[in-house]
Amino acid sequence: MSVSITLPRAAAGPRAWRLPAWPAALLLPLLGLLAWAAAARAGWLTPAILPAPAEVWATLTELWQSGELQSHALWSMGRVVQGFAIGAVLGLALGAAMALSPRVEDYLRPSFVAIAQVPVIGWVPLLMLPLGIGEALKIVIIAKAALVPVTLNTLAGIRAVPRGWVEVGTAFRYSRWQVLRHVVLPAAVPPVFTGIRYGLTSCWKALVAVELLASAEGLGFLLVWGRQMFQMDMVIAGMVVIAAVGLVFDASLALLERRLQPWRAA
Amino acid sequence: MSAVLKATPPPLRQASLDAARCALSARGVSRRFRIAGTDLVALAGVDLDVAAGEFVTILGASGCGKSTLLRLFAGLDRADTGTLLHAGVPIAGPSLQRGLVFQEPRLFPWLTVTQNVATALLNAPGGPEAKRLAVAEHIALVGLAGFEDAWPHQLSGGMAQRAAIARGLVNGPDVLLMDEPFGALDALTRARLQRELRRIWERERTTMLLVTHDVDEALLLGTRLVVMTPRPGRIARILDLPRSITRDHADPAFARLRAEVLAMLDDGISTEGPLQP
Numbered sequence: 001m002s003v004s005i006t007l008p009r010a011a012a013g014p015r016a017w018r019l020p021a022w023p024a025a026l027l028l029p030l031l032g033l034l035a036w037a038a039a040a041r042a043g044w045l046t047p048a049i050l051p052a053p054a055e056v057w058a059t060l061t062e063l064w065q066s067g068e069l070q071s072h073a074l075w076s077m078g079r080v081v082q083g084f085a086i087g088a089v090l091g092l093a094l095g096a097a098m099a100l101s102p103r104v105e106d107y108l109r110p111s112f113v114a115i116a117q118v119p120v121i122g123w124v125p126l127l128m129l130p131l132g133i134g135e136a137l138k139i140v141i142i143a144k145a146a147l148v149p150v151t152l153n154t155l156a157g158i159r160a161v162p163r164g165w166v167e168v169g170t171a172f173r174y175s176r177w178q179v180l181r182h183v184v185l186p187a188a189v190p191p192v193f194t195g196i197r198y199g200l201t202s203c204w205k206a207l208v209a210v211e212l213l214a215s216a217e218g219l220g221f222l223l224v225w226g227r228q229m230f231q232m233d234m235v236i237a238g239m240v241v242i243a244a245v246g247l248v249f250d251a252s253l254a255l256l257e258r259r260l261q262p263w264r265a266a
Numbered sequence: 267m268s269a270v271l272k273a274t275p276p277p278l279r280q281a282s283l284d285a286a287r288c289a290l291s292a293r294g295v296s297r298r299f300r301i302a303g304t305d306l307v308a309l310a311g312v313d314l315d316v317a318a319g320e321f322v323t324i325l326g327a328s329g330c331g332k333s334t335l336l337r338l339f340a341g342l343d344r345a346d347t348g349t350l351l352h353a354g355v356p357i358a359g360p361s362l363q364r365g366l367v368f369q370e371p372r373l374f375p376w377l378t379v380t381q382n383v384a385t386a387l388l389n390a391p392g393g394p395e396a397k398r399l400a401v402a403e404h405i406a407l408v409g410l411a412g413f414e415d416a417w418p419h420q421l422s423g424g425m426a427q428r429a430a431i432a433r434g435l436v437n438g439p440d441v442l443l444m445d446e447p448f449g450a451l452d453a454l455t456r457a458r459l460q461r462e463l464r465r466i467w468e469r470e471r472t473t474m475l476l477v478t479h480d481v482d483e484a485l486l487l488g489t490r491l492v493v494m495t496p497r498p499g500r501i502a503r504i505l506d507l508p509r510s511i512t513r514d515h516a517d518p519a520f521a522r523l524r525a526e527v528l529a530m531l532d533d534g535i536s537t538e539g540p541l542q543p
Binding site: 264 | 340341342359360361362366368370372374375376377378385386388389417418419
């Protein structure tokens with residue numbers, strides 16, 4: 001009796017058709033833009049509430065030409081860079097200390113988790129009293145926004161380093177410092193970087209929130225100003241710029257991450 | 267009992283061996299672990315001597331304590347009772363004179379093959395140039411020349427384990443300890459690496475102690491075979507495997523030997539007791 005075997009063809013079969021990454025990423029924003037333009041043209045909402053894309057574009061170019069946009073964006077970015085740097089450095093140190101010393105974790109973790117539960121904005125009224133509503137308040141709030149995700153991801157990242165890798169170091173008589181320097185820290189880079197990226201995103205979001213509350217400059221202020229003047233085109237223009245800057249921040253960190261980790265499969 | 271199977275009566279002859287001549291020696295070694303509230307006796311009174319230049323394979327079913335014994339020799343774990351010696355000196359922790367290969371390659375993904383092999387030399391004596399040469403030599407020894415700058419994720423399982431063997435040997439250790447090093451490889455790759463390991467041993471004459479649950483691997487590689495049985499983990503039998511043995515399944519003597527070893531393993535499991543020699 002002969003047995004015929006048919007090999008499954010799935011592996012050699014045609015691949016599902018797919019757009020390359022960049023056009024695929026642009027597809028959804030383009031559809032949104034089209035829907036927005038259609039809604040504006042059909043007059044589903046009054047132009048005072050939903051201005052046409054062209055009008056927002058005109059506002060954007062106007063703000064750009066007057067230099068106002070750059071000045072607001074620079075204020076915002078400056079605040080984020082300062083607050084993020086402070087929060088990320090503290091978060092790295094705190095996360096590493098808690099991961100490496102059970103005693104430090106026993107003392108700090110419960111309080112830290114409790115503090116992390118209160119959203120960034122919830123801290124503003126309290127912090128306003130000692131710090132006022134100036135730059136110090138904004139920097140502290142932004143730093144806090146970075147602190148939480150960076151700390152938690154650093155803690156989890158260092159904890160998740162496989163014991164087997166640490167054992168390799170032990171087998172070659174690595175000192176505690178050598179294990180940390182040559183095994184634990186490099187192994188923790190990917191999760192720690194995830195925390196840093198997430199931290200920067202939350203900084204940017206916190207910044208806009210703080211600027212909405214108390215500020216005379218910055219992209220968040222642009223939104224408040226637009227709303228108060230009932231200029232929705234300015235509000236939408238501000239939102240677009242906030243989103244774009246946030247995207248650029250994240251993409252820069254992603255690029256840096258790839259540079260730092262050439263060993264990862266492309 | 268087959269003619270080729272020469273049972274060594276342990277520990278009488280073993281005990282008379284001069285400890286200093288022994289690369290490794292274990293005396294009355296016990297180790298128990300507390301797992302979920304119950305005591306598990308991983309090793310109960312194990313005596314074993316490994317002479318310099320030997321290739322000893324430790325064979326046993328899972329739970330017989332063979333990996334525990336290897337980790338004790340490596341200095342990664344401490345015995346509850348008994349003594350472990352390396353060249354007559356008590357083992358108090360890991361040593362660069364005892365190379366180690368784990369079941370998984372355990373290469374660092376952020377380092378190239380060269381850099382991974384060099385991790386073993388971080389605390390070794392010698393200048394950077396000598397170390398560089400040693401790394402290159404050992405990469406060539408395991409047949410990875412041309413892959414010096416590859417990342418671990420670019421290597422097959424067999425190639426990664428070759429790199430791990432190079433890392434274990436690069437210090438020029440007295441002993442290479444291997445914990446089921448080929449257990450995770452496919453049959454073809456495993457057979458090839460077994461032949462190469464045997465070749466490396468013949469060339470370098472590094473004392474080898476290899477733990478496995480694969481009867482064929484144990485018989486193929488070892489000059490001496492230690493059969494261990496579980497619950498509690500102890501040595502059931504130690505067999506000399508002279509070079510004269512034809513390591514070929516078609517050879518009736520070898521087939522008999524293999525069957526006897528399998529029966530020993532089976533007995534150890536079914537009677538839950540050690541097989542007295």
